[in-house]
Amino acid sequence: MNFRDRDFQLNFLFQTAAEGILLADAGGFLTRINPAAAALLALVRDDVLERPAAEVFKRCPALVHLLTEAGDQQSEVPLPHKRVATGVGMDRPGGGRIVLLHDVTERAAIDSRREALIRSVAHDLRNPLNALLGYADLVAEFGDLTPEQDKYLDRICQTVDKLTDLSERLVDLAWIEAGMALDHKPVELAHLIREAIDDLTPEARERGVTLVISSQAPIPTVMGDPRLLKCMITCLLENGVRYSYPKSNVAIHAWQEGPQMYCSVGDQGIGISQTDLENVWDRLWRSDDERVRRVPGGGIGLTFVRAIAARHGGEVWIESALDVGTTVTFMLPLAEGW
Numbered sequence: 654m655n656f657r658d659r660d661f662q663l664n665f666l667f668q669t670a671a672e673g674i675l676l677a678d679a680g681g682f683l684t685r686i687n688p689a690a691a692a693l694l695a696l697v698r699d700d701v702l703e704r705p706a707a708e709v710f711k712r713c714p715a716l717v718h719l720l721t722e723a724g725d726q727q728s729e730v731p732l733p734h735k736r737v738a739t740g741v742g743m744d745r746p747g748g749g750r751i752v753l754l755h756d757v758t759e760r761a762a763i764d765s766r767r768e769a770l771i772r773s774v775a776h777d778l779r780n781p782l783n784a785l786l787g788y789a790d791l792v793a794e795f796g797d798l799t800p801e802q803d804k805y806l807d808r809i810c811q812t813v814d815k816l817t818d819l820s821e822r823l824v825d826l827a828w829i830e831a832g833m834a835l836d837h838k839p840v841e842l843a844h845l846i847r848e849a850i851d852d853l854t855p856e857a858r859e860r861g862v863t864l865v866i867s868s869q870a871p872i873p874t875v876m877g878d879p880r881l882l883k884c885m886i887t888c889l890l891e892n893g894v895r896y897s898y899p900k901s902n903v904a905i906h907a908w909q910e911g912p913q914m915y916c917s918v919g920d921q922g923i924g925i926s927q928t929d930l931e932n933v934w935d936r937l938w939r940s941d942d943e944r945v946r947r948v949p950g951g952g953i954g955l956t957f958v959r960a961i962a963a964r965h966g967g968e969v970w971i972e973s974a975l976d977v978g979t980t981v982t983f984m985l986p987l988a989e990g991w
Contacts, residue, residue, distance in 0.1 A: 673738070673754035676745070677720045681706050684749070693754055695733040716740060719752045730754060782813045789813075822953050825884070826936075829960045835878040842907055842914065843872040845879065849887040850905070853894055861899035864890070868907040875914050875985045877965045882985075885961045888954045889918040889981050895948045896979070897922035912987050913967075919980035925973035933971060934959055958983065 667674060673690030677683055683706055686698045694710075701709045706720040715728045719742035730740040736758040745751050789809050792798075798806070829835075850864050857864050875882075886905070893903035901921035908915050925933060929940045939945060939952040955971075962969040962983045973979035 673752075673756075675706075675720065675752045675754070677706050677750045677752075679748035681721045681750075683709060683720075690754060693732055693736075693738060693756055716752070718742075720750050732756065732758075782816055785809060785813050822884075822957050825881070826953065826957050826960055829881070829964050835881065835964060837876055837878060839874045840877050840879050840882060841872070842875055842882070842916065843868065845883045845886055846872075846905060846907065846916075849883055849890055852887065853890050856891075857894045857903070860894060860897070861901075862894050862897045863902045864894070865902050865904040866906075867904055869909060872907050873909050873914055873987050875965075875987055877985065881961045882965070885958050885983065886916070886918075888958050889983075892954055892981070893918050893920035893922070893979070896920060896945070909987065914985045914987050915982060916985075917980055917982040919978060921978040924975040924977050924979055925971075926975045930971065930973060955981075 667685070667687050670687060670689055673693045674685075674687040675683065675690050676685040683702055683704055686696075686702065688698075691698050694716075696709075707717050710716045710720070713731060715730045719726050719728060719730070719740045722742070723744060726740075726742040728740055730738045732738055732754075736756060738754040738756050738758075740752055740754050742750055742752040786809075789806050792802075792806060846866065846868070850866065854864060890903065890905065897903055897920040903918065903920045905916065905918050907917075923942070923944045925940070926942075929942070932938045932940075933955050936953060936956045958981070959969050962985070965985050967983055967985040969981065969983040971979065971981045
């Protein structure tokens with residue numbers, strides 16, 4: 654490719670990009686602004702070029718910061734007409750700054766509606782659920798209970814816990830299956846794994862289970878929604894901890910093969926029968942095995958995991974043997990593949 658072709662292609666991308674792009678020189682003067690940036694910021698390019706960014710955007714300190722402060726910077730940038738963008742700024746070779754603006758107004762509105770829905774569902778469920786727990790506690794105050802009565806009260810408490818945990822995941826699952834946009838960005842899977850391990854370590858200790866990490870170093874970057882990917886990892890680790898035998902290990906292993914990233918969670922627990930393996934992906938399904946029924950859960954976890962993997966262009970599968978243990982593995986494309 655000759656220089657003319659390269660310059661033509663770069664200029665084409667600059668002019669037609671949906672994201673706003675602004676360039677400033679080493680003195681903080683604006684040198685180029687693409688049409689998308691002009692539209693997002695409601696300005697006329699010819700009126701602002703060769704003027705100081707600090708003067709042009711004096712009412713928008715966040716954008717001035719991105720255009721004038723050295724190093725990689727990121728911040729939320731308010732736009733005209735009550736819109737908002739995510740801004741990323743970095744140094745240009747030879748001096749100056751380049752800033753990319755991505756309008757996230759609709760995304761923020763969707764997230765707000767999602768959070769409102771979760772709060773509404775949680776509120777409408779938790780009030781009656783808390784009442785159930787309160788009545789269960791009152792029953793226990795009216796004298797000694799028989800072992801059978803204690804068993805039934807324990808079942809009530811377990812059911813309340815199931816419904817409480819289930820509400821938010823059902824909202825998330827509906828959101829994912831409705832095709833709502835995910836917050837795709839480069840994700841360090843190692844960081845999410847460590848966070849999930851830290852969150853579940855107290856429960857694992859209480860159950861006498863040891864969490865073990867065995868991963869390639871460094872773990873390659875994937876593209877995805879960090880919150881949902883962490884939910885997926887957490888869900889698999891929760892299952893491993895809760896269905897394992899005491900004094901056993903739950904191991905999480907992550908590695909790369911070609912353009913894919915793999916992650917598996919394996920336990921040494923009660924396992925899943927070959928008959929039940931056909932049903933584990935079904936929404937709200939739970940095994941009739943009494944050992945499974947004793948563990949709080951809503952039967953949504955693996956359905957949730959598979960939906961998240963699919964929305965990220967990945968896959969998930971399971972291997973298990975009754976009374977030996979279960980290993981669930983998911984695959985995601987590496988960032989380089991996007």
